[in-house]
Amino acid sequence: xxxxxxxxxxxxxxxxxxxxxxxxxxxxxxxxxxxxxxxxxxxxxxxxxxxxxxxxxxxxxxxxxxxxxxxxxxxxxxxxxxxxxxxxxxxxxxxxxxxxxxxxxxxxxxxxxxxxxxxxxxxxxxxxxxxxxxxxxxxxxxxxxxxxxxxxxxxxxxxxxxxxxxxxxxxxxxxxxxxxxxxxxxxxxxxxxxxxxxxxxxxxxxxxxxxxxxxxxxxxxxxxxxxxxxxxxxxxxxxxxxxxxxxxxxxxxxxxxxxxxxxxxxxxxxxxxxxxxxxxxxxxxxxxxxxxx
Numbered sequence: 408x409x410x411x412x413x414x415x416x417x418x419x420x421x422x423x424x425x426x427x428x429x430x431x432x433x434x435x436x437x438x439x440x441x442x443x444x445x446x447x448x449x450x451x452x453x454x455x456x457x458x459x460x461x462x463x464x465x466x467x468x469x470x471x472x473x474x475x476x477x478x479x480x481x482x483x484x485x486x487x488x489x490x491x492x493x494x495x496x497x498x499x500x501x502x503x504x505x506x507x508x509x510x511x512x513x514x515x516x517x518x519x520x521x522x523x524x525x526x527x528x529x530x531x532x533x534x535x536x537x538x539x540x541x542x543x544x545x546x547x548x549x550x551x552x553x554x555x556x557x558x559x560x561x562x563x564x565x566x567x568x569x570x571x572x573x574x575x576x577x578x579x580x581x582x583x584x585x586x587x588x589x590x591x592x593x594x595x596x597x598x599x600x601x602x603x604x605x606x607x608x609x610x611x612x613x614x615x616x617x618x619x620x621x622x623x624x625x626x627x628x629x630x631x632x633x634x635x636x637x638x639x640x641x642x643x644x645x646x647x648x649x650x651x652x653x654x655x656x657x658x659x660x661x662x663x664x665x666x667x668x669x670x671x672x673x674x675x676x677x678x679x680x681x682x683x684x685x686x687x688x689x690x691x692x693x694x695x696x697x698x699x700x
Contacts, residue, residue: 456508489530521682619662
């Protein structure tokens, strides 16, 4: 009888282990994540950031797909985000700036707090890039290729992609070029339409800040960004905070690039707003665990 009980216990233990392994495999097979491309110019790249001052990533909140340096894996999100994700002739900052720390971690933390869904972040920015550069010099195609790589890899990893978004933080270069507001809006519409063809659902726009050395220099583009968000269902304003961050601890000596302190605030504001928007899209009761937080 004792021998029989021992065998039964062993068999039950093995069965429990098998069930646990099967459950873990099931969970892995049906992981759900949102893919977000972070697109724009130097302030998106983190030209004046400092990774040591970026917030700690909330556990499980975010990952990075490194389309250039490691396209066959996803990594836990870390700063400087996109540090080595340079593609020659396209989204390449190597001769322009050093990617030192970005708004991405703070954005992802806030977004995850609102939605309960992890983010796979994809770096797709280039310092000093104008709208013309995005449309006509291979930048949008590079962004599309990075997204395609992320989608393909996540499929192999058996990750279900819930939503695909882009975050847009750009415009200072076009202010320098004196691009009209109408031309900026037309260009951004064209870019977003192209990215929608690649699977992007919505563009989350962060309004650019003031030029402290030349007040009013960015006004035309800043207004164009408000106008396009007011008139488009596909382009959603998620932060106007950059325009208020004008202190010496918020911007560099040029009065154009944001410090890590400012980037943390901008990312948190934009991520929370984007998260609220995404929650509103979902049927009642389908908040992916966010209501349990």
